[in-house]
Amino acid sequence: MRRLRDWVFSLPTVAAFGITLVVFDIAGRIALLFNLRAFEWTMAWLQRTLLGVFRISAVRFDVEGLDNFDAEGGYLFVSNHQSMYDIPIFGGILVRNFPKYVAKKSLAKGIPSISLNLRKGANALIDRDDRSQAIEAITEMASRCQERNVAAVIFPEGTRSRDGSLGEYRVAGAAALMDGAPDLLIIPTVIDGSWKVFANNMLPVPFGTHVKVRFGEPISRSEDESPSDIVEDCRVWANETLSSWHEGASP
Secondary structure (H helix, E strand, O other): OHHHHHHHHHHHHHHHHHHHHHHHHHHHHHHOOOOHHHHHHHHHHHHHHHHHHHHHHOOEEEEEOHHHOOOOOOOEEEEOOOOOOHHHHHHHHOHHHOOEEEEEHHHHOOOOOHHHHHHHOOOEEEOOOOHHHHHHHHHHHHHHHHHHOOOEEEOOOOOOOOOOOOOOOOOHHHHHHHHHOOOOOEEEEEEEOHHHHOOOOOOOOOOOOEEEEEEOOOEOOOOOOOHHHHHHHHHHHHHHHHHHHHHOOOO
């Protein structure tokens, strides 16, 4: 019966998901005729709407730590990565921070709204086989974020977790982000449960999935502090948070 319930609610969820992407792809192209900020507002509401779409399958959120930073302005968010759902989680929660992302170039084509946002929304599109190109793109994105006072998000694991476990954090991309935006505070972030939403590529979406998000205390930087130390601090904090959540979970 549980599996049947998953499918019954997944069908309208998937339909609403697809319609939302198509509608906002059109809206985004219209917004681009005005300016970047109009486009950013459109994409912000795309991501907020996508969070609402998954409520059809009773996906629920607990968000902690929003009072640790301003609801608008520039920050560098360093987070674990569990699924593609993490993108609308950041964009849908941090609406007025207008977060930018580091993404593979291959994602910039073929996906309504998402590909458009990656191409036109001042994000960093990288070639994983070209380290120098990736570092340059991330640094340039971070510099623009600091100049425009908007946020940037990086997932140092480099790939999505398939089971929610925490991988090692790679330093190079995060270091490039810090180099490009030396004045922006770092917000360690941890997400749990989002991997379940896309575990079956939405066919089905597990009904009632519980997603937790926690934003940590801002980390300021000094000139003599190593980026690798900061990244490791973020990883240790994320691991401790995940462990505390899992220990407190119901059997």
